[in-house]
Amino acid sequence: MKLPKIVMVIPCWERVEVFSLVCKQLDIFAEKTKEIIDFRVVYVFSENDPELFELKYAYLTSNHQRHHIFSDNELLGQKLNDGITYAQVYEYDYLMNFGSDDLIHESIIDLYMPFINARTAIFGINKLYFLQKNEDPLFFSSYNVPYVIGAGRMIHRSVVQYVIFKHGALYLPEINRGMDTMSAKRMEECGYKQRVIDPGEFPMIVDIKSEININSFESISTHKSRVKTCDISILENEFELLKTYK
Secondary structure, eight states: OOOOOEEEEEEOOHHEEEEEHHHHHHHHHHHTTTTTTTTEEEEEEEEEEEEHHHHHHHHHOOSEEEEEEEOOOSSSHHHHHHHHHHGGGGOOOOOOOOOOTEETTTTTHHHHHHHTTOSSSSSESOOOOEEOSSSEEEEEEEEESOOSSSTEEEEEEEHHHHHEEEEEEEESSTTSSSSHHHHHHHHHHOOOOOEEEOOTTTSSSSOOOOOSSSSSSHHHHTOTTTEEEEOOOHHTTTOOOGGGGO
16 A cells, blocks of 8 residues: 655754754654655755754664755745755655654644545644743644644645746745745645644644744743643653653
């Protein structure tokens, strides 16, 4: 039986400790989903990110199918586009968006499989957790309204190809923020709507914040009507490696 082929593109920049956690969790994710999906990752590095560049082999020793390229441009839009261009050779079924500071739980594939089998154009979840050292984690109950969150967003290959045909790229190469909303609008212009999946309060995605994030942990916490604090044990129970992230 042919498994659905999913390619995850991850633009990488600094945050070596967080990046290490992400790679380790992706190894767990790949191992636990290997009977369900054909999964591989494309990491996009910048050569002028010396710390991550020097340590890349130490953190890319995992068992999942991994590949890496280098992008000349530090801007996130261009790095994403370069990663997508590289990924085209794999003839994937779905492109999965992801960040170098996100953790993903393997249960998300069980949630996604009906939509994968139905060849849904674009889909993803609308809730996630945020974590920062020395802070209580935050649960965001409705993020990036009316669109799905970027991390874990699934885009069918046919959608990616058509948007590139119409606009030249999925992302605007000259921007460094607002990537999910901008690309969602670009796909809407091409006639594609996003399907929002409610994961409940299970931690399918955890976004780890640090001092270099564009959207800070503090700014997230100001959305009082949609954000609540929670105990770290909720995340540690599902992501064992977070027990060492203190």
